[in-house]
Amino acid sequence: xxxVVNATSLGRSGLYDxxxxxxxxxxLLAYAVCILGSLLFTQDLDYASWRAxxxxxxxxxxxxxxxxSLCAHAWIGIWTVTTDYLNEAxxxxxxxxxxxxxxxxxxxxxxxxxxxxxxxxxxx
Amino acid sequence: MLVSIYRYNPEQDSKPAMQNIEVDVPADRDLMVxxxxxxxxxxxxxxxxxRSCREGVCGSDxxxxxxxxxxxxITPVSRAAGPGxxxxxxxxxxxxxxxxxxxxxTQFYRQFEKVKPWLINDETPPAIERLQSPEEREKxxxxxxxILCACxxxxxxxxxxxxxxxxGPAGLLQAYRFLADSRDTATAERLSELDDPFSVFRCxxxxxxxxxxPKGLNPTRAIGHIRSMLLRQGT
Ligand code: SF4
Ligand code: SF4
Ligand code: FES
Numbered sequence: 418x419x420x421v422v423n424a425t426s427l428g429r430s431g432l433y434d435x436x437x438x439x440x441x442x443x444x445l446l447a448y449a450v451c452i453l454g455s456l457l458f459t460q461d462l463d464y465a466s467w468r469a470x471x472x473x474x475x476x477x478x479x480x481x482x483x484x485x486s487l488c489a490h491a492w493i494g495i496w497t498v499t500t501d502y503l504n505e506a507x508x509x510x511x512x513x514x515x516x517x518x519x520x521x522x523x524x525x526x527x528x529x530x531x532x533x534x535x536x537x538x539x540x541x
Numbered sequence: 542m543l544v545s546i547y548r549y550n551p552e553q554d555s556k557p558a559m560q561n562i563e564v565d566v567p568a569d570r571d572l573m574v575x576x577x578x579x580x581x582x583x584x585x586x587x588x589x590x591x592r593s594c595r596e597g598v599c600g601s602d603x604x605x606x607x608x609x610x611x612x613x614x615i616t617p618v619s620r621a622a623g624p625g626x627x628x629x630x631x632x633x634x635x636x637x638x639x640x641x642x643x644x645x646x647t648q649f650y651r652q653f654e655k656v657k658p659w660l661i662n663d664e665t666p667p668a669i670e671r672l673q674s675p676e677e678r679e680k681x682x683x684x685x686x687x688i689l690c691a692c693x694x695x696x697x698x699x700x701x702x703x704x705x706x707x708x709g710p711a712g713l714l715q716a717y718r719f720l721a722d723s724r725d726t727a728t729a730e731r732l733s734e735l736d737d738p739f740s741v742f743r744c745x746x747x748x749x750x751x752x753x754x755p756k757g758l759n760p761t762r763a764i765g766h767i768r769s770m771l772l773r774q775g776t
Contacts, residue, residue, distance in 0.1 A: 431735075431742030432775045435768070497738075501702040 427493050434493050441486035448483035477538055484534040488527050495523045542566050542618070543627035544581050546588060549638050557638070559629075560585070566618070574606055574621055575613035577628060590642035597755060600690030604642050605631040610692040610753040633695035635704065648704040649691045655708060655740075656716035661727035677723035684718035684763065686756050687711060693750035693760055699743040706739035710750035710760030713741060717763035720770060732767075732774050741767055 427434055455470055456462070470476055499520055505512035544564055549557035564580040566572055575592055582588045590613075592602040597615035604613055606621045607629050622628045636644040662671065694700045694709035708716065716735065719725050735741045741764060750760040 430775070431738040431740065432768075432771045434738055435742050436772075436776075497743075501699075501743075504702075506702070 427489060427496070437489050438493050441490040444483055444486040445490065448479065448486075451479070471538065480538045481535065484531060484538070488531045492524065492527050495527075496520065499523075542577070542622075544577055545627055545629045546578075546581060546641070547631040548588070548641055550640050551638065560588075561627075571617045571619045573614055574611075574616045574618055574628065574630070575602055577618055578613055578630065588642075589640045598688065600688035603633055603690040603692045603695070603755075605634055610634075610696045612690060612692070612755045615755060633691055635695050635701040636691075644691075644695075646691060649689075649694055649709070649711065652694070652704075652708045652712040653689065653715060655734075656712050656719070657727075657731065658715045658719065660719065660722065660725055661730075662724055663726050671724045673723055680721045680723070681718060683758055684714055684721065687714055687718075687758055688756060690755060692753045692755060693758075696749040696753045697744075698747060698749070699745055703739055703743055707743035708735075708740050710744075710764070713744070713767060714758060714760045714763045716741075717767050720767065728770075729774065732771055735767060736771055736775065741771070 427437060459466060459470070471480065499516050503512060503516035503519055508515055542564060544562050545559045546562065547557055548554075548560045562581045562584055564577060564584065566577060566580065573595075575595060578588070578590060582590075590602065590604065592614060593599040594601075595614045597612050600612070602613045603610060606613065606616055607626075609621075610633060611621070613630075618628060630642060632638050632642045632644045636646065636648060639645050689711060691711060693714075694711045697710055699707050700709040716731065720728055720731055725731075744761070744764045746761060748761050751758075751762075754760070
């Protein structure tokens with residue numbers, strides 16, 4: 418049982434999942450503050466200036482880190498919630514199948530958003 | 542006063558039901574919930590519950606009193622229900638009911654057992670006893686007093702959802718009791734057994750455990766200490 422558990426959680430141990438969750442939350446907070454700041458303090462905000470801001474190499478790197486943090490954070494959260502509620506205790510015999518299906522769909526979506534995001538930020 | 546008691550005999554009843562019983566309580570005195578329960582049992586002897594010491598020491602009469610877990614013997618009716626309100630008694634939530642207010646604590650004890658709640662020391666025992674400094678001894682305060690009443694673990698949503706994998710506040714408080722003991726030499730092994738995503742890390746810091754503990758203990762703080770120890774060992 419523990420093998421399956423470890424194969425699907427991201428950091429493969431409770432400690433690493435927990436650390437990733439905290440660190441990614443901090444990155445996302447910093448990123449949100451940064452975006453909010455630029456929204457508030459950029460004069461004449463338009464498409465061109467917005468695009469230029471995100472095109473700057475520092476911002477590209479920061480965005481990528483934030484995107485990775487978002488995906489890791491989301492996946493650990495989803496994994497935790499699905500193992501709490503989508504199980505045999507709540508759903509009966511089909512619990513494990515429903516959980517694996519839901520986790521599969523969420524993992525795929527997370528991956529798609531990640532790749533799509535990379536394309537948006539780095540695709541030029 | 543009106544007492545509403547959860548009744549369920551899995552061998553006979555298809556589902557649980559609440560039974561209302563009117564009991565006469567003295568107007569000049571504040572009874573404990575357990576006293577009221579005894580009066581109700583005098584009217585209907587088929588009501589089942591556990592109790593032993595009737596002074597908050599043995600931990601056997603943990604139950605859900607008007608929605609809050611506590612020991613019936615040391616919970617005053619005035620605090621539990623308030624004047625004119627009815628007393629509602631249910632078994633501790635989340636565990637299988639054996640009968641009425643008696644729950645099956647097997648899962649709870651199994652989690653307790655997992656943390657090896659005994660001193661492990663592989664050094665040769667000294668001639669008389671293993672000494673501790675007063676400071677070392679002080680670290681066990683707030684931990685050793687637990688009476689295993691299960692009020693905390695059965696108020697914890699993480700324990701409800703994962704009773705086989707999450708150790709729960711009571712077990713983790715004891716885990717830390719031995720991690721913090723200067724005489725114990727198995728710290729590293731103990732920690733490595735707690736590192737999976739469930740045993741400790743299912744604690745979401747909801748602190749229901751702290752708010753119900755009849756002994757005023759703080760499992761959330763102990764869990765925080767375990768987490769920092771894991772962090773120190775794992776990084
Ligand atoms: S920590 Fe408190 S509530 Fe939990 S079992 Fe021990 S005495 Fe009971
Ligand atoms: S703080 Fe942790 S152990 Fe205590 S009730 Fe909340 S989740 Fe459970
Ligand atoms: S009867 Fe012993 S704790 Fe209540």
